Amino acid sequence: xxxxxxxxxxxxxxxxxxxxxxxxxxxxxxxxxxxxxxxxxxxxxxxxxxxxxxxxxxxxxxxxxxxxxxxxxxxxxxxxxxxxxxxxxxxxxxxxxxxxxxxxxxxxxxxxxxxxxxxxxxxxxxxxxxxxxxxxxxxxxxxxxxxxxxxxxxxxxxxxxxxxxxxxxxxxxxxxxxxxxxxxxxxxxxxxxxxxxxxxxxxxxxxxxxxxxxxxxxxxxxxxxxxxxxxxxxxxxxxxxxxxxxxxxxxxxxxxxxxxxxxxxxxxxxxxxxxxxxxxxxxxxxxxxxxxxxxxxxxxxxxxxxxxxxxxxxxxxxxxxxxxxxxxxxxxxxxxxxxxxxxxxxxxxxxxxxxxxxxxxxxxxxxxxxxxxxxxxxxxxxxxxxx
Amino acid sequence: xxxxxxxxxxxxxxxxxxxxxxxxxxxxxxxxxxxxxxxxxxxxxxxxxxxxxxxxxxxxxxxxxxxxxxxxxxxxxxxxxxxxxxxxxxxxxxxxxxxxxxxxxxxxxxxxxxxxxxxxxxxxxxxxxxxxxxxxxxxxxxxxxxxxxxxxxxxxxxxxxxxxxxxxxxxxxxxxxxxxxxxxxxxxxxxxxxxxxxxxxxxxxxxxxxxxxxxxxxxxxxxxxxxxxxxxxxxxxxxxxxxxxxxxxxxxxxxxxxxxxxxxxxxxxxxxxxxxxxxxxxxxxxxxxxxxxxxxxxxxxxxxxxxxxxxxxxxxxxxxxxxxxxxxxxxxxxxxxxxxxxxxxxxxxxxxxxxxxxxxxxxxxxxxxxxxxxxxxxxxxxxxxxxxxxxxxxxxxxxxxxxxxx
Numbered sequence: 001x002x003x004x005x006x007x008x009x010x011x012x013x014x015x016x017x018x019x020x021x022x023x024x025x026x027x028x029x030x031x032x033x034x035x036x037x038x039x040x041x042x043x044x045x046x047x048x049x050x051x052x053x054x055x056x057x058x059x060x061x062x063x064x065x066x067x068x069x070x071x072x073x074x075x076x077x078x079x080x081x082x083x084x085x086x087x088x089x090x091x092x093x094x095x096x097x098x099x100x101x102x103x104x105x106x107x108x109x110x111x112x113x114x115x116x117x118x119x120x121x122x123x124x125x126x127x128x129x130x131x132x133x134x135x136x137x138x139x140x141x142x143x144x145x146x147x148x149x150x151x152x153x154x155x156x157x158x159x160x161x162x163x164x165x166x167x168x169x170x171x172x173x174x175x176x177x178x179x180x181x182x183x184x185x186x187x188x189x190x191x192x193x194x195x196x197x198x199x200x201x202x203x204x205x206x207x208x209x210x211x212x213x214x215x216x217x218x219x220x221x222x223x224x225x226x227x228x229x230x231x232x233x234x235x236x237x238x239x240x241x242x243x244x245x246x247x248x249x250x251x252x253x254x255x256x257x258x259x260x261x262x263x264x265x266x267x268x269x270x271x272x273x274x275x276x277x278x279x280x281x282x283x284x285x286x287x288x289x290x291x292x293x294x295x296x297x298x299x300x301x302x303x304x305x306x307x308x309x310x311x312x313x314x315x316x317x318x319x320x321x322x323x324x325x326x327x328x329x330x331x332x333x334x335x336x337x338x339x340x341x342x343x344x345x346x347x348x349x350x351x352x353x354x355x356x357x358x359x360x361x362x363x364x365x366x367x368x369x370x371x372x373x374x375x376x377x378x379x380x381x382x383x384x385x386x387x
Numbered sequence: 388x389x390x391x392x393x394x395x396x397x398x399x400x401x402x403x404x405x406x407x408x409x410x411x412x413x414x415x416x417x418x419x420x421x422x423x424x425x426x427x428x429x430x431x432x433x434x435x436x437x438x439x440x441x442x443x444x445x446x447x448x449x450x451x452x453x454x455x456x457x458x459x460x461x462x463x464x465x466x467x468x469x470x471x472x473x474x475x476x477x478x479x480x481x482x483x484x485x486x487x488x489x490x491x492x493x494x495x496x497x498x499x500x501x502x503x504x505x506x507x508x509x510x511x512x513x514x515x516x517x518x519x520x521x522x523x524x525x526x527x528x529x530x531x532x533x534x535x536x537x538x539x540x541x542x543x544x545x546x547x548x549x550x551x552x553x554x555x556x557x558x559x560x561x562x563x564x565x566x567x568x569x570x571x572x573x574x575x576x577x578x579x580x581x582x583x584x585x586x587x588x589x590x591x592x593x594x595x596x597x598x599x600x601x602x603x604x605x606x607x608x609x610x611x612x613x614x615x616x617x618x619x620x621x622x623x624x625x626x627x628x629x630x631x632x633x634x635x636x637x638x639x640x641x642x643x644x645x646x647x648x649x650x651x652x653x654x655x656x657x658x659x660x661x662x663x664x665x666x667x668x669x670x671x672x673x674x675x676x677x678x679x680x681x682x683x684x685x686x687x688x689x690x691x692x693x694x695x696x697x698x699x700x701x702x703x704x705x706x707x708x709x710x711x712x713x714x715x716x717x718x719x720x721x722x723x724x725x726x727x728x729x730x731x732x733x734x735x736x737x738x739x740x741x742x743x744x745x746x747x748x749x750x751x752x753x754x755x756x757x758x759x760x761x762x763x764x765x766x767x768x769x770x771x772x773x774x775x776x777x778x779x780x781x782x783x784x785x786x787x788x789x790x791x792x793x
Contacts, residue, residue: 007524007527007528008716008723008741008744011741011745012723012737012738012741013738014738020586020587021586023586024586033582034579035579036582037582037583040586059746059749098549099546099547099588100547100548100549100552101532101535101536101539101547101548102532102548102549102551102552103528104549104551104552104555105549105551107549107550107551130586130587130588131587131588131589131590134738155568155571155614156550156571156575160551162551164497164500164501164504167774169777171745171748171749171752171777172752172773172774172777174749175749175752175753175756175773176773178753179753179756179757179760179773180769180772180773183770213576213579213580213606213610214575214579214610214614217614218613
């Protein structure tokens with residue numbers, strides 16, 4: 001079926017049959033059927049909109065757009081909240097896809113407005129018609145507008161603006177960004193309270209039950225928001241709701257291999273070549289975990305190496321993947337507790353350019369850690385590693 | 388419909404449809420207000436355009452005055468023109484009925500308010516010219532929605548209607564806000580538990596099966612205790628089915644073109660709360676402002692500069708095929724589908740046309756913003772400069788291609 005483009009100010013994009021199928025298959029792979037439709041629509045929306053935005057980025061000399069927080073973690077968001085975030089030109093856009101045939105209002109879940117780490121500059125209303133095979137961006141607004149002129153509805157925890165109060169031409173957004181990037185788009189918001197490990201685990205147990213149909217409305221927003229903002233806890237919640245086994249420990253990964261979900265984040269098993277091993281005499285090659293990171297445009301590798309498996313002693317290393325590459329001065333590798341607290345000897349700082357950053361820790365059995373670097377790598381989302 | 392020539396009539400009368408014609412009926416209150424305003428000035432201008440700017444500025448400063456109604460009255464002709472153009476596409480037997488339907492759409496969709504909000508009276512362009520494409524777009528949009536509402540089964544219609552649409556439709560049906568809240572919870576339960584099983588949502592989505600109904604009922608009765616401000620009574624499976632069917636009907640009614648005039652008050656029943664009196668001092672000084680502004684615009688030759696910037700940009704930056712599409716879009720009023728069919732022989736290539744038009748107008752917009760930024764005689768508000776300039780651009784394109792045609 002062919003539809004008629006009614007409003008030429010809107011951006012209209014075609015959805016191919018192949019893309020419909022790909023997004024559908026992606027969504028059907030989820031165990032929990034509850035929000036598969038939401039996952040499907042968000043996946044579809046991203047797959048169609050991102051290539052368009054990439055072309056525009058080149059036109060306007062913006063950096064290439066990046067999915068926030070990362071492609072791998074998207075299902076952990078989509079399965080509980082509608083919306084997909086993309087970063088471009090140091091600004092964040094959130095796409096809100098809907099299958100509604102009407103365009104009465106743009107309704108944005110509170111998570112995208114009031115979680116400090118998720119707050120965006122622009123919110124785009126996307127209408128999808130899978131039957132006729134198109135999507136259109138029919139309006140957009142800013143965080144500031146939603147905060148100051150939108151209406152907050154506690155019933156479904158959302159901010160909304162009527163169609164009449166939205167801008168309709170994305171061209172205006174792109175050109176404004178190109179010519180006036182310093183324009184103010186955000187309102188101030190207050191930080192969310194931090195959760196203790198016990199609180200977080202209780203919440204994950206409770207809301208992780210797939211029988212809880214509306215997890216985002218079951219506990220107060222500040223509690224829910226704080227849980228979601230922590231990428232590691234969000235992943236745990238997702239695993240619970242998906243019926244995946246509890247998060248495996250690094251030790252298990254080394255022994256039995258990495259599960260598929262974790263592989264998506266880029267973790268893999270590697271073996272230290274004999275020449276590099278500290279003890280060449282050792283018969284079995286040393287297996288360790290590694291993943292690639294892109295920091296400030298350069299490629300690095302983060303390694304987790306067992307120093308003493310018995311005593312639970314682990315060595316974290318960050319080094320350049322370029323031949324002879326160094327880590328620039330000022331870079332940091334830091335480990336935090338699950339609740340994001342610092343501890344003694346938890347970081348290594350490159351005072352000048354160095355070959356590698358190293359942090360060695362001895363842990364209790366079952367203890368969890370979160371790593372981070374400074375500056376943060378692209379597509380960084382916190383993750384909890386269990387030892 | 389005879390166009391109004393008398394300036395008092397232009398701002399005081401509304402169209403009334405009769406058997407086979409439409410006549411102007413003026414409102415006494417508005418006549419008096421208009422006559423009084425004319426007397427405030429020694430040699431009042433008689434062009435509609437001028438008074439539209441005047442009332443728009445008053446409306447902007449004092450939204451709760453008669454200014455709004457004067458503007459509604461003035462825009463009636465534009466709404467009629469948009470409806471007339473659209474009605475030419477249906478066969479002649481139905482044309483008159485359709486014209487009335489399309490004319491009413493303006494009232495329903497807040498199109499008048501939309502026009503008033505977006506219009507920027509500072510640049511001396513006409514309100515009517517600015518409003519015409521907005522009226523046309525909203526008629527097309529409304530027809531698309533009405534068509535969708537008619538084609539869907541209850542179940543796909545319910546899934547594909549926004550929370551706002553549910554609320555509006557149920558409100559018109561006469562439900563209290565407390566009831567509406569309970570229907571919206573029902574909406575959440577229905578949507579969460581009943582999803583289409585295919586990639587394409589089927590317009591004829593069938594009713595949920597018995598198990599799903601059971602699950603929806605159970606979920607509603609469980610959630611109502613914590614989610615509703617007044618948890619209300621327990622609902623049976625049958626209650627829930629009935630409520631959903633009732634909502635689907637309410638949404639259909641809301642989007643049925645024949646119902647539109649019943650739903651929409653014509654100009655808020657002469658706006659009981661609108662103030663009749665605009666303080667004389669304010670009105671007097673505004674009138675002078677508008678006149679001065681009109682003159683200043685002429686002196687500064689803003690329009691002339693815009694013309695030369697855009698003609699240059701068209702010649703130097705826009706590709707020939709993009710120019711061709713822009714011309715067809717603006718001079719012949721073709722839709723992108725029609726352009727695709729005419730030029731590329733394939734309706735489906737409208738997306739290609741859409742992108743080309745987009746890319747062409749972006750280049751023009753960029754050129755015009757660059758000019759506006761460095762404008763000496765006129766200061767554009769830096770927060771809205773791109774927006775304002777985009778509106779100027781659209782108007783200019785409209786005029787430019789209309790003149791090319793003649």
